[in-house]
Amino acid sequence: MRWCRLWRRKPGAVISLEQTMGLAQAWYADRLDADWRSKTPAEAQTAFASLGLRSGFWRMPC
Amino acid sequence: MAGMHKADLFDRKVRLHIYRHFIRTGRAPSHAETARAVSRPTREVRAAYRRLARRHTIVLQEGTDEILRAAPFWALPTRFHVEVGRRFYWGSCIWDALGIPILLGKNARIVTGCGCCDRAMVLEVHNGAIKNPHGVVHIAVAARHWYDNVVFT
Known part of the structure; x- marks a missing residue:
């Protein structure tokens, strides 16, 4: 992949547009709620897993 | 409260x-x-x-x-240009660009480019779904490092 060669980086993760839309839904649907708070690492992990993103790449720092 | x-x-x-x-x-x-x-x-x-x-x-x-950044919005021009009606916004990545119509509860047209070949890409979001979901998304930085340098991420 050209970008990876340019930045000398490993490819990382490749996901579908539908999965990316799922991430957008999970992260932003409630962002205008007055009592919104950011996801805990455990909540983020659950959201990733629900979209099939279960590899170590998606592990959040504790 | x-x-x-x-x-x-x-x-x-x-x-x-x-x-x-x-x-x-x-x-x-x-x-x-x-x-x-x-x-x-x-x-x-x-x-x-x-x-x-x-x-x-x-x-x-x-x-x-x-x-x-106040996610999904980015304050400076990026290659993720999000048109919503007569307004436009910038996202820092495709995840955030898709998040803008979700946050607004509106349809949107996202004008961007392929990160690999640089060809122009246009995505239409209609009723919370992508009308033409062809292509893949490359996420370069592992989740545990996203905030090491959020601009690079």
């Missing part, structure tokens, strides 16, 4: 103003604009911005207390 610290309540008010301003204008509010909107001194607003940044609720421009 009971039991909430006074600073938390203020930060909540400031956060909501930041989003309302982004939605209305497509850009981040300055300290002075937010201070006027919440009827508090600029120094209090700067302190609120810094607290919000420590919690990763917003990202500040390096060396300043001005806003770079």
